[in-house]
Amino acid sequence: MITSIKIIVPTLNTYLILPKLINSLKIQTWKDWKLLFIDGDSTKKHFNWIETSCLSDSRINVIKQEKNHKGIYGAMNQGFKTIKDNELVLFWGSDDWAISPSTFGDIISEVNSYKNKYDLLICRGKYIDFKTQGIIRKSYFLENKFLLSLDRKKFRKSLFLGMIPPHQATFFNANAFEKLSSFSENLQLASDLDYFLKFSCIDNISILVLNKELVNMSTNGISSQKNILRLKEVFYCYKNVFGICFFVPYILRYIRRILTRLFNEV
Structure with missing residues (x-):
């Protein structure tokens, strides 16, 4: 049974946009959440603000990013190591926030009603324009109206067809950490x-896809500002796993992105 949710947030001088994230957690009807900031080399003003937030709520903590862990994903790796049994982990950006006050409660209630323990729990999210706060597009992995349970073969096939879980809307548990x-x-x-x-290459994995909206994701992040670099890295990732067939998921991924922008959903 899942008893806690930990939200891991890498930060670097982002204290001005953190209140929305924190407030969206404090109003949750399900109270057993923890917020862990992994702070880079931020200014004293930023770090003091973070520490004040920690003092105001025992569920909020901060640790300094270790020098052997570089970048955003290094901070995520450092946080990943803190995962405990019966705990789900989310990786959010400073400008992400929970969709509604009942978000966590609704999801945990449903997840705990199943006997199986899943490695990944994939929900849905919305991309929000940072300036206008309007919805740019909805983001989900599969077009399921109800829950879907996936094994390695089905998960890998979905990835090959250009579908990708929104990582901010994906819960990781201790089983996932042990496997990768x-x-x-x-x-x-x-x-x-x-x-x-890489996870899709591991035997005996189990994934649950929920038709539940979890997180609003702002387009103000670094990944939305470096499109050429992202294209190159996505190319590398697909080629590394699918070899000469890389072009299938690569092309389908971006066709899907274009269509979802046209119809305002993913």
């Missing part, structure tokens, strides 16, 4: 894709 314990720190933007592709 880190994100590549050699990639700046697409290490989440790399993780899912």
Whole structure:
């Protein structure tokens, strides 16, 4: 049974946009959450703000990013190591926030009603324009109206068809950490894709896809500002796993992105 949710947030001088994230957690009807900031080399003003937030709520903590872990994915790896049994982990950016006050409660209630213990729990999210706060597009892995349970073969096939879980809307548990314990720190933007592709190569994995909206994701992040680098890294990830067939998921991924922008959903 899942008893806790831990949200891991890498930060670097982002204290001005953190209140929305924190407030979206504090109003959750399900109270057993923890927020862990992994802070890079931020200014004293930023770190003091974080520490004040920690003092105001015992569920909020901060640790300094270790020098042997580089970049955003390095911070995520450092946080990943803190996962405990019966705990689910989310990786959010500073400008992400929970969709509604009942978000966690609804999801945990459903997950705990199943006997199987899944490695990944994939939900849905929305991309929000940072300036206008309007919905750019919805993001989900599969077009399921109800829950779907996937084994390795089905998960890998979905990835080959250009589908990719939104990592901010994906819960990781201790089983996932034991099977694949880190994100590549050699990639700046697409290490989440790399993780899912490598995870699909592991035997005896189990994934649950829920038709539940979890997180609002702002387009103000670094990954939305470096499109050329992202294209190169996505190319590398697909080629590394699918070899000469890399062009199939690569092309389908972006066709799907174009169509979803046109119809305002993924």
